[in-house]
Amino acid sequence: MPYVVTQSCCSDASCVLACPVNCIHPAPGDPDFATAEMLYIDPDGCVDCGACATACPVDAIKPHTLLSPAEEPFRALNAEYFEVFPHADRTPVAVVPPQRRLRDRRPVRVAVVGAGPAGLYAADELLKHPELRVDVLDRLPTPHGLVRAGVAPDHQRTKQAERLLAQIEDQPGFGYLLGVEVGTDLSRAELDERYDAVIWTVGASADKPLRVPGEDLPGSLSATEVVGWYNGHPDHQDLAVDLGHERVVVVGNGNVALDVARVLTLDPERLRGTDIAGLPWAQLAQSRVREVVVLGRRGPAQAAFTLPELVGLVALAEDGLVDVVVEAGGADLPADTPVGRQLARLRDLTPDPSRRRIVLRFLTQPLAILGEDRVRGLEVERTTLEPGPDGTLRAVGTGETEVLDCGLVLRAVGYHGREVADLPYDPATGTVPSDAGRVEPGTYVAGWVKRGPTGFIGTNKSCAQETVSRLLDDLDAGLVSPPARDADDLGALLASRGVTALDLADWRALDAEERRRGAASGRVRAKIVDREEMLRVAVEARRERVTRSRYPSRPKARSTR
Numbered sequence: 078m079p080y081v082v083t084q085s086c087c088s089d090a091s092c093v094l095a096c097p098v099n100c101i102h103p104a105p106g107d108p109d110f111a112t113a114e115m116l117y118i119d120p121d122g123c124v125d126c127g128a129c130a131t132a133c134p135v136d137a138i139k140p141h142t143l144l145s146p147a148e149e150p151f152r153a154l155n156a157e158y159f160e161v162f163p164h165a166d167r168t169p170v171a172v173v174p175p176q177r178r179l180r181d182r183r184p185v186r187v188a189v190v191g192a193g194p195a196g197l198y199a200a201d202e203l204l205k206h207p208e209l210r211v212d213v214l215d216r217l218p219t220p221h222g223l224v225r226a227g228v229a230p231d232h233q234r235t236k237q238a239e240r241l242l243a244q245i246e247d248q249p250g251f252g253y254l255l256g257v258e259v260g261t262d263l264s265r266a267e268l269d270e271r272y273d274a275v276i277w278t279v280g281a282s283a284d285k286p287l288r289v290p291g292e293d294l295p296g297s298l299s300a301t302e303v304v305g306w307y308n309g310h311p312d313h314q315d316l317a318v319d320l321g322h323e324r325v326v327v328v329g330n331g332n333v334a335l336d337v338a339r340v341l342t343l344d345p346e347r348l349r350g351t352d353i354a355g356l357p358w359a360q361l362a363q364s365r366v367r368e369v370v371v372l373g374r375r376g377p378a379q380a381a382f383t384l385p386e387l388v389g390l391v392a393l394a395e396d397g398l399v400d401v402v403v404e405a406g407g408a409d410l411p412a413d414t415p416v417g418r419q420l421a422r423l424r425d426l427t428p429d430p431s432r433r434r435i436v437l438r439f440l441t442q443p444l445a446i447l448g449e450d451r452v453r454g455l456e457v458e459r460t461t462l463e464p465g466p467d468g469t470l471r472a473v474g475t476g477e478t479e480v481l482d483c484g485l486v487l488r489a490v491g492y493h494g495r496e497v498a499d500l501p502y503d504p505a506t507g508t509v510p511s512d513a514g515r516v517e518p519g520t521y522v523a524g525w526v527k528r529g530p531t532g533f534i535g536t537n538k539s540c541a542q543e544t545v546s547r548l549l550d551d552l553d554a555g556l557v558s559p560p561a562r563d564a565d566d567l568g569a570l571l572a573s574r575g576v577t578a579l580d581l582a583d584w585r586a587l588d589a590e591e592r593r594r595g596a597a598s599g600r601v602r603a604k605i606v607d608r609e610e611m612l613r614v615a616v617e618a619r620r621e622r623v624t625r626s627r628y629p630s631r632p633k634a635r636s637t638r
């Protein structure tokens with residue numbers, strides 16, 4: 078009964094470490110690990126022990142007998158990977174790296190700026206060393222970055238990564254300073270002088286512009302903002318998302334585009350029980366949108382979405398939950414590739430006009446967003462493919478244009494990192510240049526701010542491991558000096574500036590309150606989306622904890638009977 082990796086694979090490779098026969102690949106160290114869209118289990122090598130399924134943080138691994146019809150294609154996909162990459166030279170032992178120990182056992186305190194997956198994976202690596210304490214800061218009062226505010230609400234299995242993040246938080250030496258913006262509430266210098274080292278894991282929070290006329294019209298939004306809106310990110314709750322027109326066009330066909338297209342077309346009842354934010358859900362329930370066109374400027378073979386996400390979309394279409402139409406723009410579907418086979422399944426389905434639909438349109442690029450007071454349409458141009466100077470196929474306009482009527486244009490053309498404090502910055506990539514995570518001894522980066530906006534939640538694990546190993550090298554080489562001041566004064570310093578920093582207990586109280594409110598209405602959680610309310614709830618719970626610790630309830634008088 079071999080196990081099978083399915084759609085929500087986060088690529089953090091916990092399963093690889095757990096597998097006693099090394100039958101899960103690509104593994105860290107394999108040449109294709111960094112670019113793999115998911116990991117795969119060799120059905121011939123699997124000994125059916127289930128250790129991988131236990132280790133998986135997002136429940137992506139199942140015995141083949143328990144696959145749902147939607148997950149069934151993953152059985153062949155797992156097997157096919159090993160037909161191409163047999164990894165026949167693997168040694169039949171679990172890949173457990175020897176635990177490193179620091180040369181100098183002095184206490185070391187590290188600040189991690191950014192409480193998303195990259196920050197927490199970095200904290201996890203650091204806390205393998207008993208000499209180290211870690212404070213994780215975030216500008217929001219809530220942690221977990223894109224796991225909370227990026228993963229689509231219909232992907233609740235992926236959101237289970239929060240359980241792993243909670244285990245990291247539970248380790249001795251871990252602390253939070255949430256609701257603190259470094260650069261505003263606290264300067265980089267004030268942080269540097271209180272910690273031996275600082276790791277920046279602030280992600281890539283801006284989105285790339287399209288650079289076409291009309292981009293500033295109301296109704297032209299970035300998909301990043303819309304994702305934040307329906308996921309309850311406090312910065313995006315006032316976003317004007319006009320769902321009054323029948324068609325929405327999403328430019329770009331990466332996984333973000335597919336996420337947004339699904340959320341805009343799925344029956345809102347399927348999202349009701351999730352952690353989707355309340356007001357956006359109510360707006361989606363009133364939506365008049367019937368069609369979301371996902372525009373790829375290149376062909377089906379160059380689509381940016383990943384195979385697991387496409388398989389998930391095909392399952393929705395085959396279950397009749399949404400129509401998905403493929404408009405290849407004259408290009409052939411890639412033959413004999415897993416993506417081509419999935420697209421062919423979509424092409425062979427019979428559309429049902431009563432359903433909402435997603436159109437995967439290829440070889441089409443945006444020219445101009447049209448409208449005077451708000452978006453009324455998008456002018457697009459057919460493209461053809463030509464090799465660029467580096468040999469990569471790029472889209473070139475053919476001059477054949479057309480206008481797509483629509484009320485909303487969402488650009489989903491990738492994220493871009495902003496400049497961070499006064500760290501070095503490469504505007505072309507939106508990253509902080511580093512040597513495998515080391516900016517200079519004492520200053521490090523991990524996650525998207527280091528490598529750009531690519532990969533999945535778990536990709537940040539190996540990225541953070543690389544960065545932390547540079548930091549440990551610098552500690553061992555004596556290149557990192559002890560801090561000039563004690564970081565314990567930070568809470569008081571911030572309070573003197575009117576900033577309430579939330580700690581782990583505060584976050585846990587907020588988390589419990591969101592889950593309690595959610596349970597009351599049959600939902601996973603009801604997110605609190607207003608910063609002030611987050612602080613109020615957390616501070617009130619803090620007061621109650623203090624009161625309980627000062628006046629513990631007296632034990633009940635023992636019965637005399």
Ligand code: NAP
Pocket residue numbers: 286287328329330331332333334336373374375379380381382383386442443489490491492530531532533
């Ligand atoms: P992405 O994967 O980089 O896709 C960007 C898309 O925008 C591509 O189709 C690209 O086309 C297109 N594009 C770029 N500039 C354009 C322009 N000027 N005009 C028209 N099209 C343009 O970006 P993303 O979707 O934002 O995803 C970012 C990362 O997050 C990815 O690694 C993704 O896998 C990950 N993510 C994963 C999940 C998941 O696992 N469920 C969910 C969300 C995000 P070209 O290819 O022609 O450049």
